Amino acid sequence: MKPTLKISETVINRLTSVREPCLGNLFGVFYNKTQYIIGLCLHFDDENSQIVQHFPTEVELCGIFELKDTIENVIITDNPLYLKVTIGAISDVQASFIVNNKLEAATIDILTEEYLYSQFLHIRLKAQLPLICNPAEDNIKDALQELRQHFEGKVAFQCQKEHVFLLENGINGISSDSTVGDLCKQQLMGNDAFNKNNTTLDVLQVDMFKKVSQEVITEPKKNHAPILCVDKKKYESLVMVLNLDALSLIHRNLPLKNVYEILVSSLYRNIVIIKRTILKHFQQSGGDHSKISYPEIFHFYPQECGHFVTRVYSKNESECSLGTKNMILNWNKVRHFVTRVYSKNESECSLERDRKNLHSRLLLSPTHPIFRRVNKYLFKGEHHNNSPLINPHEGVKPTTNGGDIGIARGIYKYYHYNQDKMEDNGWGCAYRSLQTLASWFHLQGNGLDLPNSGEEVAAKGPELLNHFQMHGSPIMIGGGVLAHTILGVDYNRQTGSIKFLILDPHYVGNENLQVIQNKGWVGWKGPEFWDKTAYYNMCLPQVPRCV
Amino acid sequence: MVRSAVAEESLLNYLVNLAKSDVCSVGLILGQPSPTRDYVIHFAKTPPCDEDKQSLKVKPVRSINDYLDVWVADHAKHATRMLPGGMYVLGIFVVSQDDLLAPFSPKIKSILNKIHKQLSINNFLHGNPDNSERIVVNLSSKTLTYAIKCYDPTTSIVRPAELKFQPKPTKWKQLECRYELNQVFPLPENDIDFSLKQHMTDIMEMLKVNLKSAIFALDGEIREPDEHIEGLDKKKKLQTKLNDAPISVSVYLPCDCKEISQPVNVLNYGGHIKLTGQVACKIWLNPKATVRAATKALTEDLVRSLAARLDMHWDSLIEEEHGSPEDTNSIHEPPRRVLVQLPNSEVTLSDYLFPGEGPQEAQISLQELLDIRVAEKDTIKDIEGQADLVDMYNETLESESHEGAGKQPETSKMMYILGLGVAFTVLVVSIIIHLLRTYYV
Structure with missing residues (x-):
């Protein structure tokens, strides 16, 4: 069929x-x-x-x-x-x-993405394994190969925050006919009830254990009482911690008992890509032990892909972001040419080449970075409790203007009054808005470029829409005394009406998403939001094209 | 609450039999404590104290004061090595003409203090239970009645206690586990001159710490810590196995690298210790014991058993083998564990046999230390097996062969007599293969 x-x-x-x-x-x-x-x-x-x-x-x-x-x-x-x-x-x-x-x-x-992830969820397996061997390429290969042999039937998995265990011979702590989805329901109930951002994917965190006992019956002949072999020969050894971090995409109706094998193969995938990076880096460092580095795993979730892409980068390897970094603040009327930084090495580096290659293979636009370290997907719980909220506009009441919507692309941190124990209530709004903007650039993997302007904000519909579609950076706006950040516009070409997605830095409370959204510190506002008699400056940051 | 203990009736007969002679007898009470009651499994008379071994003439002991504290304490140490995890020296018994508990004899206090002190020396032995209080049973050889008290060496408080001898034997639950040791421990260049004993102490400490975060599966199931062992079978209705079959325990350790301080490094080592083989664990639990108690007992069994055999191994080594600073490669084979069934009980204790030793050597130590006679050889079960050192040696030789140095194994046998004027003679044959000493100088 x-x-x-x-x-x-x-x-x-x-x-x-x-x-x-x-x-x-x-x-x-x-x-x-x-x-x-x-x-x-x-x-x-x-x-x-x-x-x-x-x-x-x-x-x-x-x-x-x-x-x-x-x-x-x-x-x-x-x-x-x-x-x-x-x-x-x-x-x-x-x-x-x-x-x-x-x-x-x-x-x-x-x-659709929404339907896909209503059917499937991710399991994220984390484990630390030591890689200990002679620091030579062949030995590293062998040692990684050996690591794999230790998994078969010799590991157990524990779902975090739950007493659910997946053992080599069955599941524990939940009825044996449970599905993956059952476990997710259970886990989500324990989480913050309000944090239901659309873009937050269901990810089950799983830890790994290694079995150190043997079944009583198996192979009695090979067993013997403990003995110690002492070897006093001097030797040199590479000691590396491998932080495994593997994702699996699993249907919610899959019986939990089938997950064990999938998790084991996710370890294999992880080790394959780690191995590639270790060996590449080892060759690049030319066997110089002082330059030796360790692999780090990053998960990216490019919106244009709608699925995770996992990459391994060597800790020390530079990303060689841009040949040049432009930092231009260009306000209306007054032009401040702030600085222009040249990076030391303008030639392409291997990581940038890899990124370009990956963009083109996945048919992703080469205009903005997706696979730099800072672009990594932030999983639930990786965000510190009282650090600035990420993308608080996600999940606000949708706009009803019926027009074309342009919204800032990527992620930013919400900076507002009274953060970091700094009482700037009443004077720090412009500074906080600039921090928000800078965080966007940082998290997108760019430097900061801030040119261009506009008056009569309400009439700027097409221009703003174009900005969000072209550059996707948040816009900073200051009028008289109040500074704000524009995160998006909804411009209706037929009626000419416009709405703005506004982020307000004047909020003074702690990082409570519910309050921020419900009290309108972030949300869609009509043109009446702007004081018609006041004078406004706008900063539309242009984004360099790079990967 | 008055501390109470239960024991089988046959154990009372043992004490009564001791009362028939007119000597004063002191011995150890072995068993398992629990929050509600203590389960006594065995009484073991301390062997006669004879400092003049050569004469082999036993002078009759008339009074408890003739027993040296250190003698009884040493007996407690040796007995503890033989106990499965979760079992301890619960206290002592004294069969005497005079009543020694009212008033409480200072000599008994002094013996118990010494036992507590002696068993604190090696933490890995887990000789002192969580509740440091120990019980004393005093049987009057005049009236054949007994009295019981308990005494805490850490606080010097004496309290009342009770002991019941009951006809029905305790229904023990047995748990089994085979813990695999298969790890290479690199030795930092600076520490290379430490003795092997010091290195092994570090390794044991690491093992103990790791076991704290371990998870345990009982018959393939991870249980809530507060569940009772007794109830586990009932839940497994489909299980066709016999009710008294041992519960098989699997141990899992978290995959983390806490012991590695830097994410990457190239280090120089002075050598390494490779630990291979497995420890066969078998523990016995009273039916009211919880899963938490079971995992604790199992961990203690593992660590205690390793510590016991290493202790015996160190005792058997001659001075220069203790880890001379010379660059000596060697294979050490500590004694292996054998299980011995107690008479009139299903519970098994352990003994340790050196390479080349057989059941008859175990018979001797069992009689000396536990006062039990094991007639048949098949009550002594060799559960771990001996390593094939020839294989082991060839393996090592192969991996070193590119060094180009010829190596000859050197076998040394020796007889060792337990020190400190201890009367137990243990025949020890230790095979140590020295790989050639200086092959990279």
């Missing part, structure tokens, strides 16, 4: 925006007779086959896509799914399953 086919919106959007013929692979999850396509990667080559290790476990290679400007012919493939995109004014997408060497047309259901 042919499976049902659901293709993620983000895959369709990316494929239909490409104008050049090309080929690539499709990645997805299969569950209960349904093939979910959630990711893609351009080209067929070695690197392409490795990309799957960077996706959550259970996401597998499941088909190919081909972009053509003509309608005819089909490439030969042994993949079960073939997606043909005919480039046109509105590109046409056709899907076929390959059954007995013949193409059978399939209907495409569009899969």
